[in-house]
Amino acid sequence: MKEITSSEFESEVLAGGKVVLDFYSTECPPCEAVAPKFEGLAKLYGNDIKFVKMFRQQNKPLAEQLGVKSSPTLLFFDNGVQVGNSLSGGIKRSDIIHQLDAMLPAERVKEINSQIKSSVSEFDVLILGAGPGGLTAGLYLCQSKINTVLIDIALPGGHISTTHEISNYPGFIDPQPGYMLSHNMSEQTKLCGTVYKVAVDVTKIDLENKEVVIDEFETIKAKKIIIATGTSPNLMGIPGEREMKGKGISYCATCDAKYYGDKEVVVIGGGNSAVEEADFISKFASKITVVHQFDAFTANKQAQEKLFANPKINTLFQHEPRSFSRQGDKLVTEVESLKTKEITKLVSDGVFIFIGMKPNIEMFRDKLTLDNWGYIKTDEDMRTNIPGIYAVGDVISKKYRQITTAVADGTIAAIAIAKEMD
Ligand SMILES: Cc1cc2nc3c(=O)[nH]c(=O)nc-3n(C[C@H](O)[C@H](O)[C@H](O)COP(=O)(O)OP(=O)(O)OC[C@H]3O[C@@H](n4cnc5c(N)ncnc54)[C@H](O)[C@@H]3O)c2cc1C
Numbered sequence: 576m577k578e579i580t581s582s583e584f585e586s587e588v589l590a591g592g593k594v595v596l597d598f599y600s601t602e603c604p605p606c607e608a609v610a611p612k613f614e615g616l617a618k619l620y621g622n623d624i625k626f627v628k629m630f631r632q633q634n635k636p637l638a639e640q641l642g643v644k645s646s647p648t649l650l651f652f653d654n655g656v657q658v659g660n661s662l663s664g665g666i667k668r669s670d671i672i673h674q675l676d677a678m679l680p681a682e683r684v685k686e687i688n689s690q691i692k693s694s695v696s697e698f699d700v701l702i703l704g705a706g707p708g709g710l711t712a713g714l715y716l717c718q719s720k721i722n723t724v725l726i727d728i729a730l731p732g733g734h735i736s737t738t739h740e741i742s743n744y745p746g747f748i749d750p751q752p753g754y755m756l757s758h759n760m761s762e763q764t765k766l767c768g769t770v771y772k773v774a775v776d777v778t779k780i781d782l783e784n785k786e787v788v789i790d791e792f793e794t795i796k797a798k799k800i801i802i803a804t805g806t807s808p809n810l811m812g813i814p815g816e817r818e819m820k821g822k823g824i825s826y827c828a829t830c831d832a833k834y835y836g837d838k839e840v841v842v843i844g845g846g847n848s849a850v851e852e853a854d855f856i857s858k859f860a861s862k863i864t865v866v867h868q869f870d871a872f873t874a875n876k877q878a879q880e881k882l883f884a885n886p887k888i889n890t891l892f893q894h895e896p897r898s899f900s901r902q903g904d905k906l907v908t909e910v911e912s913l914k915t916k917e918i919t920k921l922v923s924d925g926v927f928i929f930i931g932m933k934p935n936i937e938m939f940r941d942k943l944t945l946d947n948w949g950y951i952k953t954d955e956d957m958r959t960n961i962p963g964i965y966a967v968g969d970v971i972s973k974k975y976r977q978i979t980t981a982v983a984d985g986t987i988a989a990i991a992i993a994k995e996m997d
Pocket residue numbers: 703704705706707708709726727728729730731732733734735738740741742743744777803804805806848852935938967968969970976977978979981
């Protein structure tokens with residue numbers, strides 16, 4: 576693989592042939608996550624496609640000219656013309672392969688696939704999920720000199736990386752941007768020496784044999800596994816939601832509120848997330864209608880007071896959404912009054928849904944003892960019913976799901992494991 580500068584762009588990229596160009600930066604965790612994938616694929620596809628990289632900070636004008644706004648960004652060229660989609664952020668190996676394969680004849684893709692060699696590595700502890708719970712367990716294990724690998728389907732950080740502000744994590748006088756807190760947690764664990772495999776496809780999880788396969792070819796074995804996979808937002812499950820998810824319907828204010836400057840938005844839900852995020856969205860949107868099924872919010876009093884004092888926010892209690900549909904570039908939310916059964920159409924530019932979370936246990940739900948809501952049952956040392964398998968953080972059965980409780984669970988599991996392995 577070759578490192579190039581803007582002056583070589585013409586001759587190395589545009590002159591002809593098939594090329595993939597990686598704009599990277601230093602001090603960029605997503606760039607570090609993509610680098611080994613890029614190098615591995617360069618060996619596999621290198622005879623057919625040229626792999627080059629360019630330091631974005633030193634080649635800014637060209638990056639801007641090519642529409643590159645963040646690092647890493649991968650661009651694909653065929654005979655001097657940009658092809659496919661650019662990739663950025665937490666780039667998965669499978670995303671890159673998808674683009675590379677599209678540049679080659681099917682027969683050649685088959686030949687290349689036949690050259691993929693599976694690999695096996697072994698660790699003392701494998702942690703599934705790099706949110707606050709998994710990162711803390713990784714830190715404590717690493718400091719106990721236990722050989723640990725952290726695997727995540729996304730970049731490290733979990734929910735806090737997309738929470739706009741955290742004001743209740745001890746040790747900080749001022750509220751912290753969520754991405755900063757998660758970055759610091761992640762760097763602390765990584766610097767200690769924990770191995771990271773992030774933005775990967777988790778292909779198979781075998782809890783009994785303590786094996787996890789990632790990206791279809793890499794088997795990772797461990798003596799113990801900690802499940803720290805957290806939760807995902809609940810869907811409403813009503814007509815139109817699936818079709819408009821990501822196209823007007825969002826579950827993350829930090830990610831999407833910025834797109835609603837001076838626009839009208841509907842927020843669905845009445846707990847802490849809905850009430851706090853509605854207030855955050857009001858920094859951008861001109862009008863927000865919060866729809867809640869009960870006659871009062873369940874969010875904490877302080878958050879409620881802030882919301883009621885916000886002139887941009889209206890509330891619609893005792894109403895439930897029944898469907899979403901498009902009307903030109905507007906989104907129509909049909910809501911039903913639970914008192915009168917009357918249907919009202921709310922026309923807005925976007926909808927944010929915050930109606931609770933569900934545990935991320937799809938790949939191993941059959942093997943574990945769960946509570947009535949599908950959360951993993953553990954003992955006080957975070958052990959599950961399967962020997963050598965622990966679970967921590969939001970994914971376990973417990974009363975309060977917060978960063979502090981997730982990091983506490985991670986601490987307990989790591990200390991218990993360290994004692995057992997001593
Ligand atoms: C909008 C919002 C605002 C919040 N605000 C606050 C707040 O202000 N203060 C506070 O204390 N708490 C807050 N919370 C709660 C807090 O974020 C969680 O309690 C905490 O993040 C839980 O940490 P965790 O490590 O258990 O899980 P998560 O943070 O959910 O991390 C789980 C990780 O596992 C990964 N994963 C999922 N499935 C797999 C798989 N199959 N294989 C590998 N990896 C997988 C995910 O990609 C993720 O990175 C908020 C939550 C939300 C949603």
